[in-house]
Amino acid sequence: DGGITQSPKYLFRKEGQNVTLSCEQNLNHDAMYWYRQDPGQGLRLIYYSQIVNDFQKGDIAEGYSVSREKKESFPLTVTSAQKNPTAFYLCASSILAGTTGELFFGEGSRLTVL
Amino acid sequence: GQQVMQIPQYQHVQEGEDFTTYCNSSTTLSNIQWYKQRPGGHPVFLIQLVKSGEVKKQKRLTFQFGEAKKNSSLHITATQTTDVGTYFCAGRDAGNNRKLIWGLGTSLAVNP
Numbered sequence: 754d755g756g757i758t759q760s761p762k763y764l765f766r767k768e769g770q771n772v773t774l775s776c777e778q779n780l781n782h783d784a785m786y787w788y789r790q791d792p793g794q795g796l797r798l799i800y801y802s803q804i805v806n807d808f809q810k811g812d813i814a815e816g817y818s819v820s821r822e823k824k825e826s827f828p829l830t831v832t833s834a835q836k837n838p839t840a841f842y843l844c845a846s847s848i849l850a851g852t853t854g855e856l857f858f859g860e861g862s863r864l865t866v867l
Numbered sequence: 868g869q870q871v872m873q874i875p876q877y878q879h880v881q882e883g884e885d886f887t888t889y890c891n892s893s894t895t896l897s898n899i900q901w902y903k904q905r906p907g908g909h910p911v912f913l914i915q916l917v918k919s920g921e922v923k924k925q926k927r928l929t930f931q932f933g934e935a936k937k938n939s940s941l942h943i944t945a946t947q948t949t950d951v952g953t954y955f956c957a958g959r960d961a962g963n964n965r966k967l968i969w970g971l972g973t974s975l976a977v978n979p
Contacts, residue, residue: 858910
């Protein structure tokens with residue numbers, strides 16, 4: 754089955770620790786995205802990538818980092834510089850970043866900072 | 868900045884009643900997409916509208932794109948408990964097609 758796999762589903766971390774969220778897709782999609790979702794705030798774009806070895810900041814990139822070394826993979830690191838990291842993180846992909854193309858979402862990773 | 872306003876934020880209906888959510892953009896959109904997110908789940912694509920004045924139907928769901936391509940609506944006829952969730956619109960700005968601008972969503976609760 755084609756799709757997007759995010760792991761872990763739930764993650765707890767202590768303040769000051771970096772944590773990396775995994776996102777893998779086997780849809781052969783060019784574009785991948787990371788969104789953050791907080792209650793009542795909708796989806797906010799953190800980073801996106803249209804091609805391997807290239808990525809762009811979204812609206813709330815501070816405190817986050819990404820890499821795109823393979824087409825299938827787009828991991829997100831939540832660094833200790835992110836002031837309020839507790840949130841639901843969603844990875845998505847689309848055929849092309851551009852004028853068309855629906856987003857396919859993974860099941861999400863829920864991060865809680867203790 | 869570019870915004871898509873979505874109303875209402877919440878809607879509580881009795882099963883069998885109709886439901887509508889509206890999205891209004893501050894700029895002209897090249898297209899608009901609608902997604903549904905069940906409680907505890909992830910957004911799932913419902914439909915994309917591209918043409919001015921376009922109307923599309925999916926069973927009890929009717930989607931409209933305004934003539935000026937600045938607003939859109941989703942109407943559900945005779946809601947069912949399976950319709951529960953948050954409905955998001957997301958529009959692509961006509962001047963910057965790479966970016967999706969998301970509404971904040973409308974959360975629908977349905978009383979059986």
